[in-house]
């Protein structure tokens with residue numbers, strides 16, 4: 001699989017992305033890396049989870065923790081280990097965590113929109129040559145802009 005196989009619209013408007021690979025298959029990890037690179041270039045910042053599946057098959061693990069850690073650090077990925085064969089609990093945790101993150105970000109965006117729509121703020125931004133200072137003084141905003 002290469003980046004050419006991916007439809008950009010699948011990630012362009014996404015609020016989050018889950019990239020899954022099998023710890024027993026090095027090729028699936030290489031594909032996960034390709035996907036992580038691609039998502040990073042097309043839609044950033046975004047919450048991206050890297051899911052290492054088949055955690056029950058540790059004896060056949062061919063992807064090293066160092067490689068996984070490096071990839072997560074490179075693209076700021078949330079990391080999860082799952083085992084589809086051991087039930088839905090671990091996979092469910094991935095979806096719940098990502099949904100909570102997305103909800104948190106959307107709430108912050110709403111807050112930012114309301115802040116920017118406040119007539120007093122808008123007027124100040126228009127007249128104030130130091131609008132960046134005003135923005136950074138607003139802690140919530142600063143956090144949002146960094147996200």
Ligand SMILES: Nc1nc2c(ncn2[C@@H]2O[C@H](COP(=O)(O)OP(=O)(O)OP(=O)(O)O)[C@@H](O)[C@H]2O)c(=O)[nH]1
Nearest residue numbers: 021022025028053054055056057082083084085086
């Ligand atoms: N032991 C174990 N087997 C799994 C796990 N997840 C999937 N499998 C098994 O792996 C096989 C392939 O699963 P699929 O869901 O078809 O995944 P796939 O990506 O199409 O196939 P693979 O390339 O083998 O990963 C099936 O026999 C699954 O039951 C897991 O977490 N643990």
